[in-house]
Amino acid sequence: MGEKKEFDLLALGELMLRLSPTVNERITRGDSFGKQAGGAELNAITGAAMLGLRCGIISKLPANDLGTYIKNRVRLCGVSDDYLVYDSGKDARLGVYYYESGAYPRKPRIVYDRKNSSINTISVDDFDESIFKSTRCFHTSGITLALSPQVRETTIEMIKRFKAEGAIISFDVNFRGNLWTGAEAKECIERILPYVDIFFCSEETARLTFLKEGDAKSIMKSFTEDFPVSIVASTQRIVHSPKRHTFGSILYSAKDDTFYEEPPYANIEVVDRIGSGDAYISGVLYGLLSHEGDYQKALEYGNATSSLKNTIPGDLLSTDLKEIDGIITEHKSTGRIAEMDR
Numbered sequence: 001m002g003e004k005k006e007f008d009l010l011a012l013g014e015l016m017l018r019l020s021p022t023v024n025e026r027i028t029r030g031d032s033f034g035k036q037a038g039g040a041e042l043n044a045i046t047g048a049a050m051l052g053l054r055c056g057i058i059s060k061l062p063a064n065d066l067g068t069y070i071k072n073r074v075r076l077c078g079v080s081d082d083y084l085v086y087d088s089g090k091d092a093r094l095g096v097y098y099y100e101s102g103a104y105p106r107k108p109r110i111v112y113d114r115k116n117s118s119i120n121t122i123s124v125d126d127f128d129e130s131i132f133k134s135t136r137c138f139h140t141s142g143i144t145l146a147l148s149p150q151v152r153e154t155t156i157e158m159i160k161r162f163k164a165e166g167a168i169i170s171f172d173v174n175f176r177g178n179l180w181t182g183a184e185a186k187e188c189i190e191r192i193l194p195y196v197d198i199f200f201c202s203e204e205t206a207r208l209t210f211l212k213e214g215d216a217k218s219i220m221k222s223f224t225e226d227f228p229v230s231i232v233a234s235t236q237r238i239v240h241s242p243k244r245h246t247f248g249s250i251l252y253s254a255k256d257d258t259f260y261e262e263p264p265y266a267n268i269e270v271v272d273r274i275g276s277g278d279a280y281i282s283g284v285l286y287g288l289l290s291h292e293g294d295y296q297k298a299l300e301y302g303n304a305t306s307s308l309k310n311t312i313p314g315d316l317l318s319t320d321l322k323e324i325d326g327i328i329t330e331h332k333s334t335g336r337i338a339e340m341d342r
Helices: 040-051 065-076 129-133 142-146 149-164 182-195 203-209 216-226 276-290 295-309 321-332
Strands: 007-012 016-021 033-038 055-062 084-087 096-100 109-113 135-141 168-172 198-200 231-241 244-253 258-260 265-269
Touching: 007 040, 007 149, 007 276, 016 065, 033 040, 033 065, 040 055, 040 135, 040 142, 040 276, 040 295, 040 321, 055 065, 065 084, 129 149, 135 142, 135 149, 135 276, 142 149, 142 182, 149 168, 149 182, 168 182, 168 276, 182 203, 198 276, 203 216, 203 231, 216 231, 216 244, 231 276, 231 295, 244 276, 244 295, 258 295, 265 295, 276 295, 295 321
Parallel strands: 007 055, 007 135, 016 096, 055 084, 135 168, 168 198, 198 231
Antiparallel strands: 016 033, 096 109, 231 244, 244 258, 244 265
């Protein structure tokens, strides 16, 4: 999918510090928190990097020890920090969120503390023009668009410039009601959809945010009829309880007017669902960029990476291509499956 470039995939988004109580403890009662790095776009490209793509993150961090911690985590994930810039201002800060896991009937809870974080001062002028020629694919999400007017305009300008240099544009709606309203999201995202090639949007979000009607497939196809979008992917999650999910998806290719599906992963034993939607994106983008035109394979990688991420604590996926290929093979198998890898 395009000429050889330094990166297969670059993503723009906020990098955050995640603090979680131990095991199943509550935020309101626990006395200690484990710290981890996270952020939707970092989650997505981390998985793609582990599967074999050359990936980098575009973001702005405080020039302090917390920023250094996040930078080190980025590097440990095999993601390039070449396009991390730093805020040396006296008010520089890293966004934080607190995550409490759930157990039926208690649902997971999240508390955000991200207002005025350093990402909100990011500008196109922070980067050399060469960045826009450096990647085959550029990815971002609605979370980034929603952070602030400054981030929004920077993101839209980056989308336009990457597109002008021939990059494939990937976009995940990833709607968050605590950041903006459905109407605000619809108005803004429809501004950038003429530039988007690969569009990730769940059926629920399409109905609530874009006011779409009809079944899932007709909704997905409508985006390609209204805008020059090539591929639409929609996840299908059934939450039986906080600890047990069933996960699958549908991928639509406008080029061949075909929907791609497979049986879902049933009764996943959920350890931590945060980042599993982002992991889906990492698998799909890996498949699309590594196996051009094989949309079924892209779907299978997305489903496998997302299902696996549900079993791993923290925001970030931890895997490799061999493990994911093995999970896909077992998912398709009708025979006896070994109880342990050894």
